[in-house]
Amino acid sequence: MTWRPPTVGIVGAGQLARMTIQAAIPLDVRIVLLAADVDDSAAQIAPRVIVGSPDDRETLKDLAQRSDVITFDHELVNPASLAWLEAAGHQVWPSPSTMALAQDKRRQRRELGDAGFPMPSYANIDCLDALLAFGEGYDWRVVVKASSGGYDGRGVWMVDSPAEAEAVWRGAKSSGTVLLAEERLPLDLEFAILLARTPGGEIAVYPPVETVQRDGICHELRVPARIDADLGMEATRIARKIAEQIGMVGILGIEFFVSRGELYLNELAPRPHNSGHWTIDGAVTSQFEQHLRAVLDLPLGSPEQTGQAIVTLNLLGRGTADDPRFRLAEGLAAGDAHVHFYGKKARAGRKIGHVTAIDNSIEAASVRVWAVRNALFDVSGL
Amino acid sequence: MTWRPPTVGIVGAGQLARMTIQAAIPLDVRIVLLAADVDDSAAQIAPRVIVGSPDDRETLKDLAQRSDVITFDHELVNPASLAWLEAAGHQVWPSPSTMALAQDKRRQRRELGDAGFPMPSYANIDCLDALLAFGEGYDWRVVVKASSGGYDGRGVWMVDSPAEAEAVWRGAKSSGTVLLAEERLPLDLEFAILLARTPGGEIAVYPPVETVQRDGICHELRVPARIDADLGMEATRIARKIAEQIGMVGILGIEFFVSRGELYLNELAPRPHNSGHWTIDGAVTSQFEQHLRAVLDLPLGSPEQTGQAIVTLNLLGRGTADDPRFRLAEGLAAGDAHVHFYGKKARAGRKIGHVTAIDNSIEAASVRVWAVRNALFDVSGL
Numbered sequence: 220m221t222w223r224p225p226t227v228g229i230v231g232a233g234q235l236a237r238m239t240i241q242a243a244i245p246l247d248v249r250i251v252l253l254a255a256d257v258d259d260s261a262a263q264i265a266p267r268v269i270v271g272s273p274d275d276r277e278t279l280k281d282l283a284q285r286s287d288v289i290t291f292d293h294e295l296v297n298p299a300s301l302a303w304l305e306a307a308g309h310q311v312w313p314s315p316s317t318m319a320l321a322q323d324k325r326r327q328r329r330e331l332g333d334a335g336f337p338m339p340s341y342a343n344i345d346c347l348d349a350l351l352a353f354g355e356g357y358d359w360r361v362v363v364k365a366s367s368g369g370y371d372g373r374g375v376w377m378v379d380s381p382a383e384a385e386a387v388w389r390g391a392k393s394s395g396t397v398l399l400a401e402e403r404l405p406l407d408l409e410f411a412i413l414l415a416r417t418p419g420g421e422i423a424v425y426p427p428v429e430t431v432q433r434d435g436i437c438h439e440l441r442v443p444a445r446i447d448a449d450l451g452m453e454a455t456r457i458a459r460k461i462a463e464q465i466g467m468v469g470i471l472g473i474e475f476f477v478s479r480g481e482l483y484l485n486e487l488a489p490r491p492h493n494s495g496h497w498t499i500d501g502a503v504t505s506q507f508e509q510h511l512r513a514v515l516d517l518p519l520g521s522p523e524q525t526g527q528a529i530v531t532l533n534l535l536g537r538g539t540a541d542d543p544r545f546r547l548a549e550g551l552a553a554g555d556a557h558v559h560f561y562g563k564k565a566r567a568g569r570k571i572g573h574v575t576a577i578d579n580s581i582e583a584a585s586v587r588v589w590a591v592r593n594a595l596f597d598v599s600g601l
Numbered sequence: 602m603t604w605r606p607p608t609v610g611i612v613g614a615g616q617l618a619r620m621t622i623q624a625a626i627p628l629d630v631r632i633v634l635l636a637a638d639v640d641d642s643a644a645q646i647a648p649r650v651i652v653g654s655p656d657d658r659e660t661l662k663d664l665a666q667r668s669d670v671i672t673f674d675h676e677l678v679n680p681a682s683l684a685w686l687e688a689a690g691h692q693v694w695p696s697p698s699t700m701a702l703a704q705d706k707r708r709q710r711r712e713l714g715d716a717g718f719p720m721p722s723y724a725n726i727d728c729l730d731a732l733l734a735f736g737e738g739y740d741w742r743v744v745v746k747a748s749s750g751g752y753d754g755r756g757v758w759m760v761d762s763p764a765e766a767e768a769v770w771r772g773a774k775s776s777g778t779v780l781l782a783e784e785r786l787p788l789d790l791e792f793a794i795l796l797a798r799t800p801g802g803e804i805a806v807y808p809p810v811e812t813v814q815r816d817g818i819c820h821e822l823r824v825p826a827r828i829d830a831d832l833g834m835e836a837t838r839i840a841r842k843i844a845e846q847i848g849m850v851g852i853l854g855i856e857f858f859v860s861r862g863e864l865y866l867n868e869l870a871p872r873p874h875n876s877g878h879w880t881i882d883g884a885v886t887s888q889f890e891q892h893l894r895a896v897l898d899l900p901l902g903s904p905e906q907t908g909q910a911i912v913t914l915n916l917l918g919r920g921t922a923d924d925p926r927f928r929l930a931e932g933l934a935a936g937d938a939h940v941h942f943y944g945k946k947a948r949a950g951r952k953i954g955h956v957t958a959i960d961n962s963i964e965a966a967s968v969r970v971w972a973v974r975n976a977l978f979d980v981s982g983l
Contacts, residue, residue, distance in 0.1 A: 222924045222927065224926070237626065241626045241627070244620075245623070245940065246929065264626055265648060266645075266646060266647060266648045512933065516930075517929060517930050518933040518934040520937060521937045525959075540602075542604045544604050545604065548900060551899055555885055558627065558628065560628065562606070564604070577885075577907075
């Protein structure tokens, strides 16, 4: 019997796919990408690329026929098309129904709320009056979200007044965006639980990671998270239950708030997650290898951290004229840290890479990643 | 100014090139391979491959024109061709003269011996009588080597009698192989020093790694090596001096013997080295990233080990019918270890992958890698 490497088809070719390709090499797993453009982050380094759109069923079918299992770099895929692929006998992980739930924040809130998980108060917003009433009820400390399609701060609006509410409502109405509103909680901190689950139900949970947000974009990751052990255990318990409830297969990232010492569920992402980038250099098994193992129904690896304190800093673009790749030598000279570039142009605010350092304390690791990041951009401070 | 990723051309497309490609991804460094075959280990996962032979100068020139610097997966390249490339203005690291030295064991012994480094006794063998006299002089405890072209036990003969000497001599004569003979020392153990050196002379030295050989093939790596600290420091000092003497740029692996408590220089390899595979999972900076940094004249990373004890076991083929890739699930279930497959058919005795485990002791890590390896091959013991 001749060996044929298992092939994983990935819808999307961003940095998550790029880092998955890296993890696939030692396992002798092949990756086929469905990229929007030959120059996409992952497509630059991949020998097997289909250029096209997942909106086109023939393109999806082409990907499926070249793959043993299909998985995702992003959530922007029509669940009906995925169900159609599954019905044609192709393996799709996470399942089309899990993907559908992930794309629909209203349904997420309803189903997870019904199951009794702790969440901020929320309301579906189908008319301006509903939004005005919700805002009034929460003293205009509310956040309005697009029910689908948002990421990295897009599709999220902090709304502090009736005037702002009206502006958001009109914008959403003109673009056909479906909204929900949530109570904006006073935050002690935010953290995430990342886990992997196999088709057979094996689960491996990574230690909680503190996520420092800025302008709606995750900016810095810290392991260990500065939360009570009890709270971490409770979040882990909730994450496991959600993974089972939604039939997750692959990496699931679940974001939590801590507000006045209490735990609240924020959002979930059924794929390798920005909050897991620390695992590449700081855990026994990286989230990307773990995702491949899960979707290929292989035993999971240890999710343990390998160092005492791990800090990952996202590199956010400051404009294409200020591309940190020109300053790699300066960055590497500034301290020992793992620099990861995504092969993306340095447009302002765009995630173009990350830097991870491991040390004896969060403070020491943080000093190191900031030194490297500042050298990469030739700036000091933030 | 638009970013253009630096491109490294690699002559050869074996597992060293494959693992270098993996290390190149986060640095946004492009790799172009010169492969003998599209199905070579590294070519399977590379988007940029030239298929051809480095014996053909036009092919080498093609590689050079697509690369900012040329480096190597193996030593089987004509140094004159490399000098020709260099004269045409192409950057070649290690330099053609370093590559020439690495290919000529006679010259290595002479130049390093002249420099006063401790070595086993040796003699160039240009006639059968010279070999018989050498064998007599060392009580027929001798090893005969091809001066160039040998690797993984090929081109090395243990010679215990005049009859064996004559057989080796006749075989070498008929194939035109140039020989040298060395005293076969009683070995306490073998270890290697791996270092990286940049064009500007920055050097980073990895901790000594114990190399357990079997049938002339490196079988198991152990860090820390069980050698006296003094001996390790002396070997490190020697390794640094050699790197400077030969003008090394890139990773240099230097093998040492310990015989009756004394240190002896064995061989050197001017490239990422089997004895450095533990660094992928067990050092702050892997030898492959370090090699890229060196040949691109970037600052080097820390060579420190990240765990207390690290053991790497080479996976040696047991016949193509017994391909461990079929048993990946069993291997991963057998214990937490990093499995690395090279995408190679499992021919008997061939290096087809390696497994690394990190633990609190060499014993614990060793138990783990052997458990995984035995599960991958469905055997017990050796």
